[in-house]
Amino acid sequence: MSLLNRTAGALYRRPRLRLSLLLTAPLLWLAVLYLGSLSVLFVSAFWTTDSFTSEVVKVWSTDNFHELFTVPVYRQVILRSIGVALAVTVLCAVIAFPLAFYTARVAKPRRRPLLVVAILTPLWASYLVKVYAWRLILSQGGLADWMLKPFGLSGPGFGLPATVLTLTYLWLPYMVLPIHTALEQLPANLLDASADLGARAGRTFRSVVLPMVLPSVAAGSIFTFSLSLGDYITVQIVGGKTQLIGNLVYSNIELNLPMAAALGTVPVVVIVVYLLAMRRTGALSSL
Amino acid sequence: MEGIAIQLRDLRKSFGDTTAVAGVDLEIKDGEFFSMLGPSGSGKTTVLRMIAGFESPTGGTVELAGQDVTGLAPFERDVHTVFQDYALFPHMTVEANVAYGLKVRGVPKTERLARARTALAEVRLEGYGTRRPAQLSGGQRQRVALARALVGRPRVLLLDEPLGALDLKLREQMQVELKALQREVGITFVFVTHDQEEALTMSDRIAVFDQGRIQQVGTPAEVYERPATPFVASFVGTSNLLEGESAERIVGTPGTYSIRPEKIRVLKDSAEPDDPDHESPDHESPDRDTPDQESPDHESAAGTVAEVVYLGDSTRFLVDLDAGGRLTALQQNLETSAEDVAAYRGSRVRLQWHRRHTVHVPDPR
Known part of the structure; x- marks a missing residue:
């Protein structure tokens, strides 16, 4: 007991020691595993491969990046990946907003936590299980086809639309949650004040609710955008022949590691640009 | 123009099992500085919110200038409110906040900006138009809220404990300014407060509330010198x-x-x-x-x-x-x-x- 007390007292008098004990492990983790591997990625992106032996040649060169921008397939895949990420983000925002409006402001306060849990439940299920479930839904003669048949339509099948649809389903909770929180925290008296000054519901929504919730939509979009941009499993399962950046990285790892690294830096750069753009909306402070 | 600005008849409001307002009859004259005084939970704020239209009464009627507005929405009433915590729109500049009511009503941009500037001058905030509410002090936010509610020249201005969040010195200063402003613009002010001194200083007439009912209506002197019930005697001034x-x-x-x-x-x-x-x-x-x-x-x-x-x-x-x-x-x-x-x-x-x-x-x- 007295030893414990003395230790506690010694720690109490040495704030720097306390801080270092607290942060050493996480900082090591961050520096070695995260920043370390990221810098290895960047450095190796500037190496090349011997085309006969597939051995990595550790000579500085920008050939890989030159190839990225000149070979049409690479360009197409990069643009397609960004397009998929944007489409998923927009779809998530469009679906999440009314949903969050209901859970945060329309539903009875007692039910709200329950509804939030319900929205988060899919996150508890395995990623693969969910994606394979979508594969079943979208397969030929599957649930989508069966439901659309009475209307003379058929499901989207496997391909780009299926990929967007499945990714939207997967990342939706990440969009709903920040919007729900923002709407829940929106002071009721701002809505009162708007009505008091003569605004109808539509005007209040456009002029007060939407601008105040927009940073949270941007915050949610950071999740949906970066998660979509990095995904390569969903597209393999429901994407048919569609290829995204992740697939190219995956297929290059064995034969041309420096090229895979160069491809891997693309989403990193895109996401940094995206984050910088979102910072202007104030999204980073509402994360 | 000794008209009636607000007429309440047997106004009632219950939230579930609790009765917030238990039958209020009241007549507020045009151009009057009228205070609703009472402890918290006495129903005064609920009455104010029913006049503004934020709450719909369980029973009774609200008339504004002789017109029954009981069923009308807040945006259909010629009444503006200064909220207790100001309720300024944080994403708009001070000027945009003040001009909001005019914009909603379709006043052209140049006119509404000019009027917003005049309103800001009225509350001695010239030159603050481009700031955000977060960059202002409590007293300044208070003035912006006042300018925003006054710029549309409503028939009635409702003030819900607007000075509650200010420190004593600033509060006393604002009391004097508010009263002067009310005389200047000639609009009916309905002022909710739990501070008996504030009510005595500023009002033409006071209604003292307790437990959802009006205990007494009168001039400050009448309420202070001739309390009608033991509650008024003890709530206004020192209990003796x-x-x-x-x-x-x-x-x-x-x-x-x-x-x-x-x-x-x-x-x-x-x-x-x-x-x-x-x-x-x-x-x-x-x-x-x-x-x-x-x-x-x-x-x-x-x-x-x-x-x-x-x-x-x-x-x-x-x-x-x-x-x-x-x-x-x-x-x-x-x-x-x-x-x-x-x-x-x-x-x-x-x-x-x-x-x-x-x-x-x-x-x-």
């Missing part, structure tokens, strides 16, 4: 009631009586056989002039000083009466110092006041 047996012994007839503390004189009781060793402080009597001893116009009561509270400009004596009960007397510190009055603690005194200051308070129950 004579009740039951002691009232019967002192006043002569049973009942509840209110005597304002500043009307009562504290006299050193010379009839008391004093301790000869104890130096009597009566040469420093807080009263300068000797009152007529047993004048028929005066009521008097003997007692012991239980506590002396020195307040700087005045002193409060808490006196336990021989007849039972306790009265508070307030004396100006004209000649006396803190030491002088402290000597009164525990000594025998006689309290004296003019008969006309004994106000019979009918108990409604």
Whole structure:
């Protein structure tokens, strides 16, 4: 007991020691595993491969990046990946907003936590299980086809639309949650004040609710955008022949590691640009 | 233009099982500075919110300028509100906040900006138009909220404890400014407050609320000098009631009586056989002039000083009466110092006041 007390007292008098004990492990983790591997990625992106032996040649060169921008397939895949990420983000925002409006402001306060849990439940299920479930839904003669048949339509099948649809389903909770929180925290008296000054519901929504919730939509979009941009499993399962950046990285790892690294830096750069753009909306402070 | 701005008839509001407003009838005149005074939970804010249209009444009607608006939405009423915590739109500049009501009503941009600037000048905030509410102090936000509510020149301005969040100095300054502004623009102000001093200082008339009902409506002087119920007597000003047996012994007839503390004189009781060793402080009597001893116009009561509270400009004596009960007397510190009055603690005194200051308070129950 007295030893414990003395230790506690010694720690109490040495704030720097306390801080270092607290942060050493996480900082090591961050520096070695995260920043370390990221810098290895960047450095190796500037190496090349011997085309006969597939051995990595550790000579500085920008050939890989030159190839990225000149070979049409690479360009197409990069643009397609960004397009998929944007489409998923927009779809998530469009679906999440009314949903969050209901859970945060329309539903009875007692039910709200329950509804939030319900929205988060899919996150508890395995990623693969969910994606394979979508594969079943979208397969030929599957649930989508069966439901659309009475209307003379058929499901989207496997391909780009299926990929967007499945990714939207997967990342939706990440969009709903920040919007729900923002709407829940929106002071009721701002809505009162708007009505008091003569605004109808539509005007209040456009002029007060939407601008105040927009940073949270941007915050949610950071999740949906970066998660979509990095995904390569969903597209393999429901994407048919569609290829995204992740697939190219995956297929290059064995034969041309420096090229895979160069491809891997693309989403990193895109996401940094995206984050910088979102910072202007104030999204980073509402994360 | 002595019209009626607001008419409430048997207004009621319940939230589930709790009754917030239990039947309020009220008439507020055009151009009046009208205060609704009461403790928290007395229903005053709910009444205000029903006038604004944020709450719909469980029963009764609200009329604005003779028109029944009970079922109308807030945006259909010619009434603007200054909220307790200002409710400024944080994502808009000060100017955009003030111009919002005009924009919503389709006033052209150049005109609404000009009017917003005038309104900001009215509340002495010229040059603050491009700032955000977060960059302003509490008092400045208060003024922006005021300008925003006044710029559309509503028929009635509702103010929900607008000075509650300000510190004392700023609050006193804003009280004076608000009153001046109201005189200048001539709009009916309905002012909700729990601060009796604020209500007394600013209002033309006051309605005192308790438990969802109006206890009394009157001018500040009427409410203060002639409280209609024991609640009003104790909530407005210092509670000073004579009740039951002691009232019967002192006043002569049973009942509840209110005597304002500043009307009562504290006299050193010379009839008391004093301790000869104890130096009597009566040469420093807080009263300068000797009152007529047993004048028929005066009521008097003997007692012991239980506590002396020195307040700087005045002193409060808490006196336990021989007849039972306790009265508070307030004396100006004209000649006396803190030491002088402290000597009164525990000594025998006689309290004296003019008969006309004994106000019979009918108990409604």
